[in-house]
Amino acid sequence: MANLVKEVKTKLAAEISAALEKSQDAGDLSLAEIPEIMLEEPREEAHGDYATNIAMVLAGQAQRAPREIAQLIVDNLADLDLIAQVEVAGPGFINFYLSDQWLYEAVETILEMGDDYGSSHLGQDKKVQIEFVSANPTGPLHIGHSRGAVVGDVLANIMSKVGFDVTKEYYINDAGNQMELLGQSVALRYQELFGAEVELPENSYQGEYIKEIAEKIKNEYGKEHLSKVETENYDFFKEFAYQRLLENIENDLREFGVEFDNWFSERTLHNQGLIKEVIEDLKEDGYLYEREGALWFKSSELGDDKDRVVVKEDGSTTYLAADIAYHQHKYQRGFTEVINVWGADHHGYVERMKAVIEALGYQREMLEVIIVQMVTLLREGKQVSMSKRSGDFVTLQDVVAEVGKDAARYFYIRRSVDSHLEFDLDLAKKESTENPVYYIQYAHARICSILAQPEIKELDLESDFKLNNLTDEAELKLMQQLARFTEELEKSAESRAPHHIARYAYDLAATFHTFYNKCIILGEEELLMLSRVSLVLATKQVLCNVLSILGVSAPESM
Structure with a gap:
């Protein structure tokens, strides 16, 4: 399990905190507390790999100019292999330029983890149902x-x-x-x-x-x-x-x-008396009332624009009644979060169901609705x-x-x-690079073609060699893209935005194609060939992993 980007940011944040503590111990700063260190990727590459505004955040508390605080942090940073260069910029930003060593380690990690690369413990086995x-x-x-x-x-x-x-x-x-x-x-x-x-x-x-x-x-x-x-x-x-x-x-x-893991029949709710049961519960809790011969749910008191009928005048139940019983059943099965993926015509139904969740005694946040x-x-x-x-x-x-x-x-x-x-x-x-699917799959097929070459097959990839001869900009960009995979997955999971992974797959393919067009593999001296083939193998692995998540095949030829 490895979120390589998060690990780097965690190490940097820890070093910044340690530098601040050193400044306090030396009497150069007086701080009541050190807040969480935030690190962001600068918009411009010239400003480094990561930047923090912590010096500006602390300026009021420390009664010091931000640039002075920033310089104290820089002066007290430990000598790390991770950091190639650090500078104070603008009103007090600290820009960090990372050494390439972490990227070489990222390639090694990918090759070691194989199909498991991208996995993490972010979810902590939290039970989630996606309907x-x-x-x-x-x-x-x-x-x-x-x-x-x-x-x-x-x-x-x-x-x-x-x-x-x-x-x-x-x-x-x-x-x-x-x-x-x-x-x-x-x-x-x-x-x-x-x-x-x-x-x-x-x-x-x-x-x-x-x-x-x-x-x-x-x-x-x-x-x-x-x-x-x-x-x-x-x-x-x-x-x-x-x-x-x-x-x-x-x-x-x-x-x-x-x-699907489960197909749930609405008839189950009727046959097992679950709809009648939940209606009785809501009535007892004061969420239902009678009007014009029908039974109404007080959804307007819980954020909906009006109250809703759950039992009609003729005694038959509405779709809402079944949905109430169904969602009650979901939580009774132990799901701590329920995600419903609905069509655009259900947009007006969201607040109604949020009201239902609250009336059932659960937190509204336990239901998330994605409108497609x-x-x-x-x-x-x-x-x-x-x-x-x-x-x-x-x-x-x-x-x-x-x-x-x-x-x-x-x-x-x-x-x-x-x-x-x-x-x-x-x-x-279209079978051309205009088609994004073809473009991504072609990257994988191209890799398979490279690896099938006799000269590549003869290489001893188990030999003890270093990757630090991968210094070309195209190589570094590709390694950076590979290292981001787990973080991209975690961001997509947290934001419930699966399209980000489709975009990541395209960006990874584009970065590989640039590397392929710029960096010769066959005919180079052996150590460089070994390093580049290792990078190609890591790319193949990540492409396979991301395509598997998308449910798209990884063809060996096109």
Whole structure:
């Protein structure tokens, strides 16, 4: 487990604190306390690798000019191999220029850790549930679901890598009006196959997949279930369609590289009386009241814009009632944090659920909702139309079939979830460096080609050699990029921003391509070849690790 950047910053901070203590012991400074030392990367490379403003922070307390305090710190710093140069700049910043030794050690660490490089204990085994996709099993997954699937899956991979105990869950909305409507839609299409003229309700499901399900029923059962349509008994059709569609959803997600630890059925909440139980609890706690024959949740008292119905006048429960019971069940399973990945149409639902969490007796912060914005598909620069109700929509399967799993996953994750995504199908299929997926995978394939050379295979990489002849700017930049991996993972986990890792993969590939074009490997003297091949091997390892997290393959040839 190694966050190499954090280790360097921790060492620097410790040395700054030690220098301040020396200044106090010598009577040069009088401080009541030494605050946390903050180190930042300067915007300009000329200002060093790290800088701190601690001298300015302490100026009021010490009653000394910031530059004087900064100089005292510099004068009392220990002679470290880590620091190549240090200077006082501007109004009192201290700029640190690191020696290259830590980068050589970073390469050695990567080669030693292998697949484990990037791992850390940040999460401390905290139990986290990430619920995502959770589309109604009433039709195929469309492109909006696809984006949420990749966001949830990659975030789970990132958080697992840095030490969280993550469970990925799909909530199956298999109860309620939409399921009844599914059964009716299939039943009418089934009746139509036997020559009946049917009129589909305006809000029915009308995609081709409904006709295909009806056709399967006809092929399996013939006319056996026609009487059920005539008596408006749609239960058989509902269950038949439900099982087929859920199976298709599972298969589509599996082929897309998304597998869940748990599939939770909404019916469980009804069958086990969990909805009734949680309603009674909320009523007892004073969070529910009756009005106009319905039972209302006092969500407006807990941050929502208005109160919400949980039990209708006819005694049936609302979707909110099921969601309350479902989230209660999540926390009862021991999750200390729940992350829901929802589509843009759920934006107004967030405060409602935060109110629910508080009413259930948990901290609002124990629920985090990630809203994933819409996706627009582009082909030849024009938007591909999509309408779910009419059945004319682009499915996850359609996109994967057209551009491949790797390109689809990367394009869905490459932008922040809070921004609308334009998915350029033509770009995703290009076999050129314009295509970011191709560009990243080509870096790995290029490395495999290098390592396959006979001259490279003959090198004794187990021999005792040093990496300190790697001094070219392109080499140093590549080592710095490799060393950042764990910190990038930790930042992405903490900020719940998986797109940062997609960007990191691209930046790493770009840095490697620059190194490859500038630094010759074959034909150099043996020690330099050994060092550069070690750097190439470390790059290959990190590329494999980051692509694994993204769920994208690492091809050996392109």
